[in-house]
Amino acid sequence: MFKIIKRIIIWIGDYKSRLYKGFVYSFFNSLFIAFPIMAGGFAMNMIYDDFKNVQKINPIWILYITLFIFLSVLGRFYTSYRRAVLQDSIIYELTAKQRIYIGDVLKRVPLGFFQSNKSGDITTSVTNDLSYLEMYGMKMIDTVINGYISVFTLILCLCFFNIYLAFSALIGVIFSTLALHFLGVKSKNNSSAHLKSQSRMVGSTIEYLKGIPIIKSFGKENFAIKNIEKAYEESKNINIKIEKNFVPFNCFHLFSLKSASVLLIFLSAYFALNGDMSIPYMAMMMIFSFVIFGHVETINNAVHVLKMIDTNMDKIEKIENAEFIDKDGSDIKLNSFDIKFDNVSFSYDKNLVLNNVSFNIDQNTTTAIIGPSGSGKTTICNLIARFYDIDSGNIFIGNENIKLFTCDSLLKNISMVFQRVYLFNDSIFNNIKFGNPNASREEVIIASKKARCHDFIMSFPKGYDTLIGESGASLSGGEKQRISIARAILKNSPIVILDEATASIDPENEHFIQEALNELTHGKTIIIIAHRLATIKNADQILVLDNGKIVQKGIHSELIKENGLYKKFLDIRKNAEGWKILKD
Numbered sequence: 001m002f003k004i005i006k007r008i009i010i011w012i013g014d015y016k017s018r019l020y021k022g023f024v025y026s027f028f029n030s031l032f033i034a035f036p037i038m039a040g041g042f043a044m045n046m047i048y049d050d051f052k053n054v055q056k057i058n059p060i061w062i063l064y065i066t067l068f069i070f071l072s073v074l075g076r077f078y079t080s081y082r083r084a085v086l087q088d089s090i091i092y093e094l095t096a097k098q099r100i101y102i103g104d105v106l107k108r109v110p111l112g113f114f115q116s117n118k119s120g121d122i123t124t125s126v127t128n129d130l131s132y133l134e135m136y137g138m139k140m141i142d143t144v145i146n147g148y149i150s151v152f153t154l155i156l157c158l159c160f161f162n163i164y165l166a167f168s169a170l171i172g173v174i175f176s177t178l179a180l181h182f183l184g185v186k187s188k189n190n191s192s193a194h195l196k197s198q199s200r201m202v203g204s205t206i207e208y209l210k211g212i213p214i215i216k217s218f219g220k221e222n223f224a225i226k227n228i229e230k231a232y233e234e235s236k237n238i239n240i241k242i243e244k245n246f247v248p249f250n251c252f253h254l255f256s257l258k259s260a261s262v263l264l265i266f267l268s269a270y271f272a273l274n275g276d277m278s279i280p281y282m283a284m285m286m287i288f289s290f291v292i293f294g295h296v297e298t299i300n301n302a303v304h305v306l307k308m309i310d311t312n313m314d315k316i317e318k319i320e321n322a323e324f325i326d327k328d329g330s331d332i333k334l335n336s337f338d339i340k341f342d343n344v345s346f347s348y349d350k351n352l353v354l355n356n357v358s359f360n361i362d363q364n365t366t367t368a369i370i371g372p373s374g375s376g377k378t379t380i381c382n383l384i385a386r387f388y389d390i391d392s393g394n395i396f397i398g399n400e401n402i403k404l405f406t407c408d409s410l411l412k413n414i415s416m417v418f419q420r421v422y423l424f425n426d427s428i429f430n431n432i433k434f435g436n437p438n439a440s441r442e443e444v445i446i447a448s449k450k451a452r453c454h455d456f457i458m459s460f461p462k463g464y465d466t467l468i469g470e471s472g473a474s475l476s477g478g479e480k481q482r483i484s485i486a487r488a489i490l491k492n493s494p495i496v497i498l499d500e501a502t503a504s505i506d507p508e509n510e511h512f513i514q515e516a517l518n519e520l521t522h523g524k525t526i527i528i529i530a531h532r533l534a535t536i537k538n539a540d541q542i543l544v545l546d547n548g549k550i551v552q553k554g555i556h557s558e559l560i561k562e563n564g565l566y567k568k569f570l571d572i573r574k575n576a577e578g579w580k581i582l583k584d
């Protein structure tokens, strides 16, 4: 338990001084809790002595004591307020920074990171786990550290009256801490199972929500629900198991404290009967026995929460410590934008996907990459943008090895238009502006006009401020594609990587998309995963890929004469486009 508290304190870093000042206020807060009880005992003792004619009471003393109690109450509220001001907001400030930092980390890790860490795990870390830390991190420090500060301060106050009573209270605290220790050991095993089941629950819920159209179209609602039900059942079972494991230690913890309270009452009565303690002080000790353990009684709940926080922090740290792909990179400014693959080999895990691939792309030319499905076309594009690190060989842009760049300085030079467009759950304006966050509204509109999407955007009642829903749910495939092209036009990078749409888009949309692409690619270095015959034929260079190797390289008029994969591929495409009745 204390190890985890220490871990949170280390994590708090620069805010430590505020935390420690908060502890000082906590100490004084506990004194202000004890002072009125002690003053009350003192007053009762004077009244008792007066009643027994031992010593006449001076009324001014009663006034002083009342004033003292009043000031203690004020002091108690003030210290409690100061502690809260100093400590409570620390965690909110920290987690906000942490979220931004994690966002930054995720931007700089290789894409392979997202395969080895399931999206459900990453999502729960950034959302649930950090929120959990946010909600409970500081509360737990308050419960445990301030709880113990309070109990030890009160025990210290007891020492002034009777050392045996203070010692009995200490024994109660020691036994209850032992119970908490065992509770912590049990909790350690359960918390990771608990978090895993939570992450499975989130994962299966996300999967279900994303797959609703497929589930509906295949009529598999029951099958999909079964996965979620299984995850929820698992979560229920682990929660019940945790509760069952906790009960005995919870009881032992409370039993130790309550027994110590009873012992305090018993000993006070014993000392009073023996004449070692006055009756008013006995009454005061009895009041003490009720309040002394109040702050540590709830620590049992903190133990499990702390273990959960510990496991959460492991998960968050795993993301934070992920190795940046550009850790040794620097900010490089390019003057030329030709691209060179020099004997590049690359594998996903152990699956070799590109095998000694070499080619050159001259600046301001168009290179079409063609090849069967799975031959490695998309992989080549992803490697230019350094989404993954290669196994061997080198990739150069403008004669600079891409390994020497930071991600930001490399990607500044590259615009990518994917087949599967991702749009954010935001306005159309912001989705386009994403290409250049510094762009003005006019620049966004100019880019949209070039991308042939201005007219359809203006047909919406809210125009550019139309919210387009998650992943652009309210737009057609062609419209989404044009918005993503507008985004790329706005970015205005010298290198454009394009994955030409294969999905059947109606001829009108296809015409607009083609016009938009012409605007985007004008005067740029273009790498295009090409499917249309016109694109392939007009390219300055065609790379024919098969099974991770370049099997043909050249221009259309040369390659068509060879009896190779290119000719075969073109025949297939011709037939396909003929079937679609498209002009090339």
Ligand SMILES: Nc1ncnc2c1ncn2[C@@H]1O[C@H](COP(=O)(O)OP(=O)(O)OP(=O)(O)O)[C@@H](O)[C@H]1O
Pocket (backbone or CB within 6 Å): 115, 348, 351, 353, 371, 372, 373, 374, 375, 376, 377, 378, 379, 380
């Ligand atoms: N993220 C990944 N993890 C593991 N293997 C992958 C991953 N992405 C692609 N592959 C595999 O690498 C090979 C090449 O994939 P790639 O997507 O580059 O091919 P492609 O030529 O673009 O295919 P398509 O035309 O179907 O899009 C395939 O065998 C694919 O299964």
